[in-house]
Amino acid sequence: xxxxxxxxxxxDAAGISERRCGVGETVEQSGTVGGQSVSVGxxxxxxxxxxxxxxxxxxxxxxxxxxxxLAATVGANPAAAATDGTPSTVHQWxxxxxxxxxxxxxxxxxxxxxxxxxxxxxxxxxxxxxxxSAGDTYFMPRxxxxxxxxxxVPVCPVSANIRTAEGLTLVDQSRCVGTRICMNSCPYQARYxxxxxxxxxxxxxxxxxxxxPVPQVKGTVGxxxxxxxxxxxGQLPECVANCxxxxxxxxxxxxxxxxxxxxxxxxxxxxxxxxxxxxxxESYGTNPRVFYIPGHGQDIDSD
Amino acid sequence: MTDAESSxxxxxxxxxxxxxxxxLWTTAMKPVVETPRWWWPAVLGLGAVVVLxxxxxxxxxxDGLGAAGYNDGAFWSVYEADLVTFIGVSYGGAVVSAILRxxxxxxxxxxxxxxxxxxxxxxxxxxLFIIPHLGSPTRVWELVWPPYWxxxxxxxxDFFAVSTYLLATVVFFYLPLVPDLPVGAxxxxxxxxRRAAFTRGLYRLLGSRWSxxxxxxxxxxxxxxxxxxxxxxxxxxxxxxxxxxxxSSSRAGYSETIFPVYFVVAALYSGVALVIVTAAAAxxxxxxxxxxxxxxxxxxxxxLVAFGAAYLYLTFTEYLVxxxxxxxxxxxxxxxxxVGRYWIPFWFYFVAGGxxxxxxxxxxxxxxxxxxxxxxxxxxxxMWVKRLVIVVPPATEPLVxxxxxxxxxxxxxxxxxxxxxxxxxxxxxxxxxxxLLLLVVFRFVPILPIDEMxxxxxxxxxxxxxxxxxxxxxxxxxxxxxxxxPLFLPSTSTATASPPSGFLPAAPPPGAEGPPIGPLxxxxxxxxxxxxxxxxxxxxxx
Numbered sequence: 001x002x003x004x005x006x007x008x009x010x011x012d013a014a015g016i017s018e019r020r021c022g023v024g025e026t027v028e029q030s031g032t033v034g035g036q037s038v039s040v041g042x043x044x045x046x047x048x049x050x051x052x053x054x055x056x057x058x059x060x061x062x063x064x065x066x067x068x069x070l071a072a073t074v075g076a077n078p079a080a081a082a083t084d085g086t087p088s089t090v091h092q093w094x095x096x097x098x099x100x101x102x103x104x105x106x107x108x109x110x111x112x113x114x115x116x117x118x119x120x121x122x123x124x125x126x127x128x129x130x131x132x133s134a135g136d137t138y139f140m141p142r143x144x145x146x147x148x149x150x151x152x153v154p155v156c157p158v159s160a161n162i163r164t165a166e167g168l169t170l171v172d173q174s175r176c177v178g179t180r181i182c183m184n185s186c187p188y189q190a191r192y193x194x195x196x197x198x199x200x201x202x203x204x205x206x207x208x209x210x211x212x213p214v215p216q217v218k219g220t221v222g223x224x225x226x227x228x229x230x231x232x233x234g235q236l237p238e239c240v241a242n243c244x245x246x247x248x249x250x251x252x253x254x255x256x257x258x259x260x261x262x263x264x265x266x267x268x269x270x271x272x273x274x275x276x277x278x279x280x281x282e283s284y285g286t287n288p289r290v291f292y293i294p295g296h297g298q299d300i301d302s303d
Numbered sequence: 304m305t306d307a308e309s310s311x312x313x314x315x316x317x318x319x320x321x322x323x324x325x326x327l328w329t330t331a332m333k334p335v336v337e338t339p340r341w342w343w344p345a346v347l348g349l350g351a352v353v354v355l356x357x358x359x360x361x362x363x364x365x366d367g368l369g370a371a372g373y374n375d376g377a378f379w380s381v382y383e384a385d386l387v388t389f390i391g392v393s394y395g396g397a398v399v400s401a402i403l404r405x406x407x408x409x410x411x412x413x414x415x416x417x418x419x420x421x422x423x424x425x426x427x428x429x430x431l432f433i434i435p436h437l438g439s440p441t442r443v444w445e446l447v448w449p450p451y452w453x454x455x456x457x458x459x460x461d462f463f464a465v466s467t468y469l470l471a472t473v474v475f476f477y478l479p480l481v482p483d484l485p486v487g488a489x490x491x492x493x494x495x496x497r498r499a500a501f502t503r504g505l506y507r508l509l510g511s512r513w514s515x516x517x518x519x520x521x522x523x524x525x526x527x528x529x530x531x532x533x534x535x536x537x538x539x540x541x542x543x544x545x546x547x548x549x550x551s552s553s554r555a556g557y558s559e560t561i562f563p564v565y566f567v568v569a570a571l572y573s574g575v576a577l578v579i580v581t582a583a584a585a586x587x588x589x590x591x592x593x594x595x596x597x598x599x600x601x602x603x604x605x606x607l608v609a610f611g612a613a614y615l616y617l618t619f620t621e622y623l624v625x626x627x628x629x630x631x632x633x634x635x636x637x638x639x640x641x642v643g644r645y646w647i648p649f650w651f652y653f654v655a656g657g658x659x660x661x662x663x664x665x666x667x668x669x670x671x672x673x674x675x676x677x678x679x680x681x682x683x684x685x686m687w688v689k690r691l692v693i694v695v696p697p698a699t700e701p702l703v704x705x706x707x708x709x710x711x712x713x714x715x716x717x718x719x720x721x722x723x724x725x726x727x728x729x730x731x732x733x734x735x736x737x738x739l740l741l742l743v744v745f746r747f748v749p750i751l752p753i754d755e756m757x758x759x760x761x762x763x764x765x766x767x768x769x770x771x772x773x774x775x776x777x778x779x780x781x782x783x784x785x786x787x788x789p790l791f792l793p794s795t796s797t798a799t800a801s802p803p804s805g806f807l808p809a810a811p812p813p814g815a816e817g818p819p820i821g822p823l824x825x826x827x828x829x830x831x832x833x834x835x836x837x838x839x840x841x842x843x844x845x
Contacts, residue, residue, distance in 0.1 A: 121375060128704050142703055155551050157458040158445040177445055178368070178438020179458050183378045187553045189702045193378060193438060195369030218367050219438030284553055 089254075091166045093226055093289065095240075096249035096258050096271065097141055100295030104129060104139035108239035108248060115227070115238040116214050117201035122192040124224040125239045130298065138296040141247065143239065144169065144190040144224035145280060145288035152182035152191065160220075162210060167253075167289055168228050170210035176220035183221060187284050191223045205229075226250075236261060253289070324757065326593070331483075331751035332490050334589050335502060341588075342742065349739035356732020359725040360435055368438055371725045376718020379698040381726035382436040384690035387545060387566065388573065389429030389733060390465060391690075392683070393472070395574025396422025397538045398606070400475065401531040409759050410602060413594040416752045417585050418578045419476045424740035425577065426469050428733050433462075435729055457547035464541045471534050477509070478527050482520075482754035484510025502747055542566040549694070555625070555632035556640075556697035565617050565693075572610035573686040576679035579603050581741065583676045589750055597672050604675035608664045611682065615657045618689075636696055644717065645696050648688045656685025695720055 106127045118124065125143040132138065150169045153161040160176040163169050171182075183191045198216035206212035211228035227237035231250075235241070236259070240248040243261045251258035251268045258268045271277075277291040363370045373380060399418035403411040434440045445451045446462050453459060488506035491499045513519065543563035550562045559565070579600060586595045626637040640649050660678035663669045669677075701716030 126703075130704065140703075151551075151553070154453065154455040155457065156453055157456040157462070158442075158451045159453040175442070175445065175451065176439065177442045179436070180378045180438065181456070181458055181548060181551070183375075184549070184552045184554065184557065184698070187702055189375075192375050193373070194367065195373055195375075196367040217439075219440075221438075 091231070091255070092253035093146065093167050093231065094251035094253050094258070094268070095143060095146070095226070095290045096251050096260075096268070096277065096293065097290060098247050098249070098260075098275075098293045098295075099138060099140060099298070100293060101245040102127070102139040102141060102247045103245055105244070107242050107244060108141055111238040111242035112224070116216070116222075116225075117199040118192075118216065118222075119196075119199060122194075122216075122222065124190075124192065124222070132296055132298045136296060138298060140292070141239070142188060142190065142280070143290060144226065145188050145286065145290045146226060148287035148289060149285060151185040151187065151284075151286060155181045155185045157181070164211075164228070166231075168211075168226055169223075170225055170228060171213065171221055171223060172210045173208070173213050173217040173220040173222065176217075178219045178221065180221065187281050187286065188288075191221050193221050194218045251291075323760075327751065327753060327756060328486065328490055330589075330591060330594065331749035331753050332487060334745045334750050335487070335747060336491070336494060336499070339588070346739060346742055349735040349742075352735035353732045353739060356729045356735075359728035359732070363435060363725050363729075364440070370723060371435070371729075372721040372723040374718065374721075377695065377699045377720035380695050380720045381691070381722075381730060382432055383549075384687065384694045385726075385730050385733060386429060386432040386436060387569075387690050387694070388687045389425055389432060390541065390545065391429075391566070391570035391686070392573045392577040393422040393426040393429060393468075394538050394542065394567075394570035395576070395578035396420075396472065397475075397534045398571060398575055399578055399603075400479075401534045404527075404531045405535075409763075410599060412756050412759050413591070413751055414578065414582055414599060414603075415479065415755060416748070416750055417582050419472075419479070420741055420744045420748070421577055421581045421737075422472050422574075423476045424737055424744060426465070426472055428736050428740075430465055430469065432733065435726075457544060457551050460544045461541075461548055464537070464544045468534075468537045468541045471530065471537050475527075475530050475534055478523060478530065479752055479755060480748060481510050481513050481523060482515060483749050483752065485513055485515075486753055487749055498746075505747065538570070539567050542570045549697075552697070554697040554700055554702070555636040556693075556700070559621065559625075561617060561621050565614075565621070568610060568614045568617060569686060569689070572607070572614050573683060575603060575607045575610060576682035576686070577737075579607065579675055579679040580683065583672060584738070585741075585745070585750060589745070591750065594751060594756075600672045600675040601670055604664050604670065604678065607675070607679060607682065608661050611657065611660050615653075615661075618653075618657070632700070636700060639717065640692060640696050645692055648692050652685045652689040652692060655681045656689055 104127055108125050109123050109127060112118070112125050113120070113122065116124065125141055127139050127141045130138055130140050146167060146169055148167065150161070150163060153163055153169065156176075157179060158175055158177050160172045161169060161182060162172060178193070180193060183189075183193065194216045197218050201215035204212065204214050206214075206229045208214065208217075209229075211225060213222055213225065216222045227235070230237065236250050237248075240250045240259075241261045246260040246262040246264055249258040249260040249264075249266070253268065256268045257265065258271060259265045272291050272293075275293040277293050279288045280290065280292060282288070371381065396418045399411055400415045400422075404415075433446075434443060437443055446459065484506040488503050488510070491503040491506070494500075494503075543566065546562035546566040549557045550559060552558050582595055582603070583600065586592055622637055622641060625633045626641070628634070639645055660682050663674045663678040666674075668674075699718035699720065701718070704716040
């Protein structure tokens with residue numbers, strides 16, 4: 001359990017510094033947690049293939065230690081526990097977005113920017129006005145999809161993107177060098193660069209770390225963190241808590257439950273099944289942990 | 304044919320060879336020995352542009368990448384296009400030195416040093432673009448810090464590939480230089496300024512063990528041959544991996560299987576163009592007209608248009624196939640590039656970088672030095688613009704709004720890159736750094752590959768001698784140069800128009816008695832150039 005959130009496993013297997021063990025990472029999982037390698041999924045997806053190809057190439061090149069490090073973690077995907085139905089003691093955070101109720105007020109965006117001291121154009125959760133093929137418009141909030149197979153993670157040359165045991169993809173801004181190749185690979189445009197000095201922020205309850213990157217760092221990439229540092233203490237992410245329409249739900253795949261900001265609690269699996277929930281751009285093979293409930297005849301996965 | 308006749312003929316040829324060798328050495332070392340009047344103004348002018356670029360970079364460092372016009376709707380742009388362009392043009396050196404060496408194209412010899420030097424200076428400049436490209440350049444060391452490496456990242460492999468290629472380029476520049484160094488050091492014996500002393504010391508340091516004897520020569524030729532083979536796949540890997548950084552994406556226009564080939568051919572194309580422009584400039588500034596002829600430019604021009612046609616073909620297939628698919632992502636991107644907001648740069652490339660160079664080479668009247676150089680200059684500019692057309696449109700694509708609904712081609716959600724003075728100044732600085740560094744390089748190394756050219760003359764003579772022996776009736780001619788047509792013998796008119804100046808005594812009068820020359824060709828450790836001078840004073844009197 002992540003009740004030990006905020007505590008840090010400073011000597012995990014990969015020797016990653018204590019800075020990167022945030023809330024999502026538990027001591028029990030330390031053998032497989034840490035570093036970029038967590039991201040490589042058990043299924044041989046696009047990036048799993050890359051990971052294995054590289055692992056093979058690395059051993060061929062006799063880059064012994066590095067190859068071992070990579071290979072040891074291939075196939076150890078903590079998220080797998082959540083999808084095969086076995087109860088896990090680790091939270092598997094997810095989000096449900098009920099498009100039927102969104103009125104485009106953007107209070108979620110404002111709450112997020114206020115909490116994380118972001119510039120006005122850094123819309124970690126953005127609300128897009130969309131058009132259906134019939135010409136109707138509707139609103140679609142877009143946070144980070146927290147993909148189970150995130151395209152952004154394997155492309156970073158300095159392993160600044162991490163995927164936690166609880167299924168959150170986070171950015172270590174103390175390591176990010178700002179190549180922006182993750183912005184290139186993300187199919188959801190969910191990443192925002194700090195092109196200038198960040199908004200000044202007062203002293204925060206948590207130190208600047210991947211699970212609470214406040215204030216942002218100039219010259220690095222930032223993105224929705226699902227308010228990772230607030231989750232262990234039972235707080236909802238800012239966007240969820242501030243949505244007056246109850247559009248946004250924080251879900252937990254491990255405990256099969258979801259809750260929105262106006263107090264509705266639902267059984268996650270049946271809620272998704274009954275409402276024909278879809279994932280955004282599912283054909284990209286990213287396996288998002290954000291589920292959309294359509295209601296306007298829209299085709300979310302058109303590409 | 305009597306013995307006497309034969310001997311007279313040979314002597315005529317030999318004295319012509321003495322002249323041609325002296326002139327080769329003089330011309331090759333002239334930029335090292337003499338400081339032309341324009342040298343310092345040129346260096347200072349180019350240096351000022353470089354300094355301006357550094358100022359722009361300092362501004363960007365203080366204000367963030369936003370100062371360079373970047374935003375979340377256009378996260379990659381000029382620096383990425385610069386990175387690709389400047390690393391790309393370094394491929395020209397490999398073409399001339401490696402590919403033409405392997406195909407035994409002898410005519411390339413006078414161009415090799417210029418081409419290799421161009422590769423040597425452009426590659427580090429291209430690599431340096433990673434610094435303004437990065438958001439946090441102070442942490443660039445993380446790329447060379449193994450614990451942070453992520454081996455699945457194309458950018459890391461870019462770094463490996465380009466570093467390896469840089470190493471190969473340096474060695475490939477150095478190896479053919481080795482036999483020239485003792486000659487150069489000997490020629491500099493009679494220069495007494497501090498720079499000559501420094502250069503001489505440098506030559507002695509880097510080339511002191513060169514004796515020119517057969518085993519050494521075999522070893523050197525083997526090494527150069529091996530390296531020439533290695534440099535080609537290395538360069539292919541560099542430009543391919545560079546393209547993967549873009550292609551590891553799901554964006555229309557980046558996620559292209561054609562990309563590695565596309566980047567390699569683009570590099571070859573612009574690389575040859577830069578070699579042509581550099582050779583033309585060097586020929587004019589350092590008086591190499593006797594060695595680099597119109598035929599060199601025309602032949603390089605043909606290579607240029609071959610790559611140009613290949614690139615045009617790849618461009619055509621790319622847009623044709625993607626446009627035909629008509630899925631919303633690809634259709635919108637092709638639309639924006641061909642007729643939408645990016646049509647001007649795209650069609651500029653098509654005209655200036657695709658059609659005009661081909662036309663200039665196709666028309667006999669423009670198939671001249673001026674025509675080829677004009678075409679190459681167009682290619683260099685147009686290929687930079689083409690890189691912008693490759694880099695910018697996909698980076699400004701809207702990925703959320705367009706993909707849902709028919710808003711498709713209207714383009715309202717597309718991001719926009721705003722040019723500012725900062726990336727322009729940095730790009731100009733990098734451009735100015737190429738001639739600047741070349742001027743510095745040729746301040747210290749012979750601009751012509753002395754040894755390689757002499758070896759080729761020897762080779763040609765061997766062939767002619769063998770042929771003459773094989774055909775008993777063949778009369779040797781008294782005309783100097785007739786035997787064997789020394790490949791690099793300057794034309795008589797040029798030789799008289801610009802006699803070797805300065806540090807070597809004037810050419811001996813025709814018919815003067817000369818020492819036996821033949822053996823000298825094989826011993827490159829010439830203690831004193833006056834050894835070669837039939838009437839020259841001994842070292843003591845100097």
